[in-house]
Amino acid sequence: MISHANVNHRFALLTDSCCDLPIEFVAESGIEVLHFPYELDGEQHLDDMGETMSHAEFYDRMRAGAQPSTAQIHRQTFVDTFRSYAAAGRPAVYVAFSSGLSGNFDGAFLARRDVLAEYPDAEIHLVDTLSASCAQGLIVYEAVRRWHEGWAAEDLVAWVERERLSMNGFFTLDQLESLRRGGRIPDAAAAAAAMLDIKPFLTLDTSGKLALKRAIRGRKKSVRALADIMEERGRDLASQTIGICHGGCPEDAEMLRTLVTERIDVADVLMMQTGPVIGAHTGPGMLAVVFWGASR
Numbered sequence: 001m002i003s004h005a006n007v008n009h010r011f012a013l014l015t016d017s018c019c020d021l022p023i024e025f026v027a028e029s030g031i032e033v034l035h036f037p038y039e040l041d042g043e044q045h046l047d048d049m050g051e052t053m054s055h056a057e058f059y060d061r062m063r064a065g066a067q068p069s070t071a072q073i074h075r076q077t078f079v080d081t082f083r084s085y086a087a088a089g090r091p092a093v094y095v096a097f098s099s100g101l102s103g104n105f106d107g108a109f110l111a112r113r114d115v116l117a118e119y120p121d122a123e124i125h126l127v128d129t130l131s132a133s134c135a136q137g138l139i140v141y142e143a144v145r146r147w148h149e150g151w152a153a154e155d156l157v158a159w160v161e162r163e164r165l166s167m168n169g170f171f172t173l174d175q176l177e178s179l180r181r182g183g184r185i186p187d188a189a190a191a192a193a194a195m196l197d198i199k200p201f202l203t204l205d206t207s208g209k210l211a212l213k214r215a216i217r218g219r220k221k222s223v224r225a226l227a228d229i230m231e232e233r234g235r236d237l238a239s240q241t242i243g244i245c246h247g248g249c250p251e252d253a254e255m256l257r258t259l260v261t262e263r264i265d266v267a268d269v270l271m272m273q274t275g276p277v278i279g280a281h282t283g284p285g286m287l288a289v290v291f292w293g294a295s296r
Contacts, residue, residue: 011091011153017047018097019137029144036277040068047277055273059248059284068280072104078111086122093125100208127160130208134245134272135169135290168293169204172222174285206296226289227259233293238265247274247286
């Protein structure tokens with residue numbers, strides 16, 4: 001765990017709650033997290049990374065029939081946050097959720113423009129990770145390391161932009177109902193996949209959008225495929241921290257960690273849980289592995 005005492009205070013490091021990092025890491029690291037809103041059973045919530053509503057409760061409610069909806073971080077939230085740093089004369093770097101999956105990055109860009117009109121000399125950096133959930137989280141995790149080592153803001157932004165396409169994120173879903181409800185796949189396709197026990201195997205493409213890699217029949221095979229793809233595409237795995245992320249299926253996540261660590265030498269495994277904003281679209285049973293490797 002990173003000690004807050006070692007944080008470089010020359011600039012602020014920001015991200016958003018779609019990074020799905022463990023809340024303990026966030027608290028110790030000293031980064032600021034901007035929270036996405038979501039609605040569940042008619043109630044408004046902020047994705048505070050499991051603090052007020054546990055991930056387990058969220059997925060239990062989805063399994064019971066709840067249909068959550070999500071929204072972007074309000075533009076005024078970005079304005080207020082960026083203005084606070086500009087007024088204090090402190091640079092800020094926002095490491096953001098993929099622009100390929102949301103208009104959230106555009107909202108941050110417009111907010112930055114508004115604040116710069118008021119504070120022309122402010123230093124506000126926005127960097128698009130082209131990643132989501134634990135893939136974004138692992139980029140932020142490594143950015144924090146460099147922040148603590150004293151990197152300059154410009155160098156940190158350049159590193160993310162240079163290395164973001166080396167972040168490999170692969171995941172499988174246990175069911176397609178949430179994607180069907182969101183209109184992302186046809187009803188017939190979801191019904192056929194359920195009948196044949198087909199599990200989609202997805203990844204992030206070069207524009208930060210979701211892409212279907214292939215379809216796999218059976219849950220156990222899809223979990224093994226996550227370990228296979230990391231072994232195939234990983235780069236210097238013995239020296240890196242990889243990430244494993246799940247949406248309300250901790251047993252499957254532990255099974256994947258065992259598969260990975262028995263077959264592959266990795267420095268460490270960061271276990272994460274997919275929060276409600278991503279989980280609203282992927283549903284219970286999402287399982288992912290993220291690592292640095294071959295370019296997308």
